[in-house]
Amino acid sequence: MENLNNQIFKIMAVLMCSFSCLILAQSDTNTEKQVRLVFNQLVSVYGSAKPQPKLEFVKKEKLPIQPARYSPSPNPKIEIDVALYKICQTFDKDSLNALAVVLSHELTHYYNDHTFCSDYAFANFKSNAELQKKIGQASYNARIEKESEADIKGFFFSAAAGFQPHGLQGLLIEKIYSNYKLADIQKGYPSKQERIVIAKNAENTAAQLYEHFKNGLSALENKQYDVAIELFTKANSQVPFRENWNNIGVAYARKALALKVSSKAEIENPVRFLYPLEVENKSRLLNERTRSLDDTTEEMVKLLNESQSAFEKALQLDPSFYKSRINLACVYDLQGKHNSAIAEITEKLPEEARASKEARRLLAIACYNAYMEEKAEKIWMELKM
Template sequence: MNRNLQNNLKLSTTLILAFISFFSMGQTHTEKQIESVFKNLVLAYGNSKAAPKLAFLNKDTIKTTPALYTTSPQPTIMVDGKFYDLCRSFGKDSTNALAVVLSHELAHYYNDHTFCADFAFVVRKNNAELAQKLKTVSKSDKISRETQADYQGFFYAAIAGYNPFDCYEKTIEGIYKQYQLPETNPGYPSKAERKQMAIAVKQKTSELYLAFQKSIQLKEAKKYDEAMQLLEEINTYFPSRENYNNLGVIKTLSALDLKVLTLEEHKFPKRFLYPLELDNSSRLNYNGTRGAEADLAKMMQLLKSAQKDFEKAISLDPNYTMAFVNLACVFDLLDNPEAAIGKIKELSKEQQNTNEAKRILAIAFYHADNESKADAIWREIEK
């Protein structure tokens, strides 16, 4: 039988067995563990793009890769059940190693890397059509896409609560050994190159993750300019909904420090506490002179920039309720309470009934000269 035909039949059989395994009654403990890590990672990516399907390759078939992202017939990430056995051999790093590979495949999916979807770089041997397409993608392009997938894979695995930094090298070693992969593959990054990529990615991603944590600390310390600088840098690598939302929040908080307080805000500080503030005591106790033309101009600049950040966060995930509430706060601060009310009305009834949504609605109704509605909402919240 023709060798290519044999390989194609093997791949077809593997895919059929994978879906039989996926649709079989009940899940194994291994599948539940993999699915749990997968869901945590999808949540961390926070992308409006629907998550790909998760399927499991039958443990009794011979595989050449621990995980595989395929676009046809629908976006699917297939995982070899035996790969989890390898992960378990790493002890406390078992879920960390699993997260590294799954997050890498998700990065390919969310970045539309159609022809760099195999973690082990060997799927091309099993499919002549795909092999032909892959020839049109240069090695430098493949390395570029793999580096991007490694960057995002590391970062979002860390955001999801895993520690991918210390287990990557042994994960790579284990994969090459278990799946008997050649150390070099013409047109693809070699094992040595993958390790070099990993070292650089690990170092940079670790720095950026520490910067992400530092930005939160700076925000709490009200060092907004420093926090903004860190988040702007992170956004050049990871333009996620959380990063845009955090950036918008910090800009809005910085703008609030320049806001002139009204008599009502002095009398009822809790009622006029914007949902994105932890408290407004520092604003109330501020004794400096506010309202200078330069301050007002800077406040407007910050708010308009924050508006763009929240709108970007919503474009990445139209179901990101927090960004809707924060954007409503910005609209109200921009003296457009009607837009603030309209933004909250875009949410579902359930989402509109959260305390955060009600708080900004009350403030916006008050500023829209509908004090009766505002007072009714405040009384409801204060019960």
């Protein structure tokens, strides 16, 4: 009987151990899944032509000296210590926001080609005395500059991705230093207190830039195009952002559209000739001219050139930003480059984007203006316009 009990006890012990391991494995899997979701959401907002860096997870019994770091070579990657997620969870409802702050900071290092300054709260060469000696004070100042840039852009893109990073930078650094048992002062690297000051100053700057972005959107919606252009330009001063450039292009194009002389076909069927750039075109069609046609044309040309330049800059940052591609096609059509507009839609957009209502509506307008009325009519019929 005693042997039987011992056997049962051993079997139960094995099962409990297996069950515990399974729970731990599931926990790690869920953590990695959550981190990847936040990571991918941030990458989509950065909108860069650079390929997405690899995301790797570090799992060690002892805490590594770096909770998160960007490694530029041999292949660009961002390493995240699984234990960092637990630190972020201590922020409760702000856990994902805290995680986004760290990930976005590291993504800024990657997208801006930073090398020596590549970890969130600690120096990756802290123990290399020879390297410290070579780098010297100039590089120390450069590190502070890059940390500040990563904090500013990291905050901005976190907010742009829909997270709420406000007030988290300094608290995160405090918790990371505490949990990872990092010394407050390390040779060749800002002290903990300096790092917190850098982060808070950067957050104030980034918050103002993001405010410009949001206010620019409101101005654009309210047809205050000059105000919108000024605000988006201010936001772009430190964070060149594809959405900023796209919105600048939209503002210039809408200003140009207000000057456009409407054709008979547009007046008779305004819905068909509503450019994807426009909210509505009734005011444009009813607009009375108070200036000569020559003056209007000259100003419209200038505005469309500015608009084209802005959309091209958005596409330089992210060639797959199809919203700007369609908007650029609108500008080409307004400039009289109807075949170029058609080519942007039919040759440079992937099939899924070509099938969107915005792309097909613009294609119909460009075809009509390029004297392909039958093709335009077919598209409009398909769109039930």
